[in-house]
Amino acid sequence: MTGKLTAKGRATRGRIVEGAAEVLRERGVTGTTLDDIMARTRTSKSQLFHYFPAGKDELLLAVARFEADQVIEDQQPHLGRLDSWEAWERWRDVVVERYEAQGDHCPLGSLFFQIGRSTPGARAIVIELMRRWQESLAAGIRALQAAGRLPSDIDVDARAAALLAAIQGGVSILLSTGRSAHLRAALDQGIADLRRTGRAGD
Amino acid sequence: MTGKLTAKGRATRGRIVEGAAEVLRERGVTGTTLDDIMARTRTSKSQLFHYFPAGKDELLLAVARFEADQVIEDQQPHLGRLDSWEAWERWRDVVVERYEAQGDHCPLGSLFFQIGRSTPGARAIVIELMRRWQESLAAGIRALQAAGRLPSDIDVDARAAALLAAIQGGVSILLSTGRSAHLRAALDQGIADLRRTGRAGD
DNA sequence: ACTACAGTGGACCGCCCAGTCCATTCTGTG
DNA sequence: CACAGAATGGACTGGGCGGTCCACTGTAGT
Numbered sequence: 001m002t003g004k005l006t007a008k009g010r011a012t013r014g015r016i017v018e019g020a021a022e023v024l025r026e027r028g029v030t031g032t033t034l035d036d037i038m039a040r041t042r043t044s045k046s047q048l049f050h051y052f053p054a055g056k057d058e059l060l061l062a063v064a065r066f067e068a069d070q071v072i073e074d075q076q077p078h079l080g081r082l083d084s085w086e087a088w089e090r091w092r093d094v095v096v097e098r099y100e101a102q103g104d105h106c107p108l109g110s111l112f113f114q115i116g117r118s119t120p121g122a123r124a125i126v127i128e129l130m131r132r133w134q135e136s137l138a139a140g141i142r143a144l145q146a147a148g149r150l151p152s153d154i155d156v157d158a159r160a161a162a163l164l165a166a167i168q169g170g171v172s173i174l175l176s177t178g179r180s181a182h183l184r185a186a187l188d189q190g191i192a193d194l195r196r197t198g199r200a201g202d
Numbered sequence: 203m204t205g206k207l208t209a210k211g212r213a214t215r216g217r218i219v220e221g222a223a224e225v226l227r228e229r230g231v232t233g234t235t236l237d238d239i240m241a242r243t244r245t246s247k248s249q250l251f252h253y254f255p256a257g258k259d260e261l262l263l264a265v266a267r268f269e270a271d272q273v274i275e276d277q278q279p280h281l282g283r284l285d286s287w288e289a290w291e292r293w294r295d296v297v298v299e300r301y302e303a304q305g306d307h308c309p310l311g312s313l314f315f316q317i318g319r320s321t322p323g324a325r326a327i328v329i330e331l332m333r334r335w336q337e338s339l340a341a342g343i344r345a346l347q348a349a350g351r352l353p354s355d356i357d358v359d360a361r362a363a364a365l366l367a368a369i370q371g372g373v374s375i376l377l378s379t380g381r382s383a384h385l386r387a388a389l390d391q392g393i394a395d396l397r398r399t400g401r402a403g404d
Numbered sequence: 405a406c407t408a409c410a411g412t413g414g415a416c417c418g419c420c421c422a423g424t425c426c427a428t429t430c431t432g433t434g
Numbered sequence: 435c436a437c438a439g440a441a442t443g444g445a446c447t448g449g450g451c452g453g454t455c456c457a458c459t460g461t462a463g464t
Contacts, residue, residue, distance in 0.1 A: 126378040162391035169371030176328040189364035
């Protein structure tokens with residue numbers, strides 16, 4: 001379907017997705033109409049349906065994919081190099097900073113409430129995002145093990161899963177209440193507990 | 203405003219809120235119309251606007267309040283008596299069970315995406331819910347301290363905040379992916395880390 | 405029983421907005 | 435240059451749904 005796009009077509013499609021992402025961040029899913037997106041991206045209705053034949057849902061799905069990639073990207077290069085305690089601290093700072101800056105809108109979350117979590121396409125995107133995120137955390141823990149900073153008998157996957165959950169929760173609470181205290185606490189305690197595992201399990 | 207309601211009026215209002223909550227859980231916020239709620243609660247449109255003059259948003263807010271109370275209530279009496287490690291385990295089981303049963307819909311979450319997190323009324327509800335929840339967890343930790351099962355120098359609020367975040371995240375991931383592994387990991391690790399604090403800090 | 409007001413029924417309105425359609429203009433390829 | 439198909443513009447439609455209005459009925463208090 002995307003195979004028959006010319007250079008111009010690809011550019012327009014990209015402009016639509018990025019522009020739609022902007023508008024959705026500002027107005028929220030419920031408050032965003034196709035006309036808003038048309039205005040922002042300087043496109044016509046026929047273009048929207050030309051590139052996303054299934055209509056609004058298909059477009060929202062494309063934006064969701066875009067935003068999901070963004071989440072990981074915004075944490076790089078730190079998330080990819082969690083091989084020392086200093087690196088973990090730097091990553092922590094980046095995460096807190098990113099989500100504090102994002103404020104009280106959740107591009108991905110709101111998107112999924114609209115599309116429906118049960119939609120196979122939507123669910124696949126979140127699952128993939130979580131998998132990648134957790135895998136990076138697990139890799140970081142393994143790197144610490146390799147460096148002899150953590151014992152080798154800890155349950156890496158469970159720790160990575162718990163840490164990921166803590167972050168998600170911290171972000172949720174930040175979105176709902178506007179306060180980042182929980183996100184900070186989750187990250188600080190999570191990393192501290194990991195360190196303590198090293199000492200206590202020794 | 204609620205002062206001038208007769209017994210019949212109060213009953214009807216209650217029926218509307220509870221019925222609306224049901225429909226919203228089934229169809230989601232976006233997929234629920236006032237007509238759906240009318241059908242479910244056997245009411246007419248004029249009744250809806252009679253009890254909720256500001257319209258749909260006011261009704262959704264009332265439902266949000268109802269659901270928020272439900273969240274705490276569903277964890278009782280365990281959440282209120284976290285005074286032994288066994289109690290903590292029982293509570294853990296209840297939480298996992300409750301959210302696994304709830305499946306992939308989030309009554310509160312979806313409500314807030316619709317009403318808008320920035321709405322003062324909506325935000326107040328979440329903040330109050332989080333406060334109550336976290337306070338119960340903190341009370342539980344203090345109870346363990348009082349029983350001599352935990353050292354007295356730990357940062358109770360930070361631990362409670364981190365634990366709450368972990369739960370929220372576990373639930374979010376459960377909603378998005380349909381898998382409760384993260385919620386379980388978050389609770390298990392959270393409680394285990396708390397116990398370890400006792401041993402390591404001793 | 406009367407009266408004031410709460411409670412109820414349901415027809416009606418009007419707008420918003422996703423989606424359709426066709427006419428027109430570009431773009432690349434032989 | 436020709437022409438096939440992609441890209442674009444924008445008027446139009448249809449219905450879904452929140453919200454309004456008024457008429458009618460029940461009910462509590464004197």
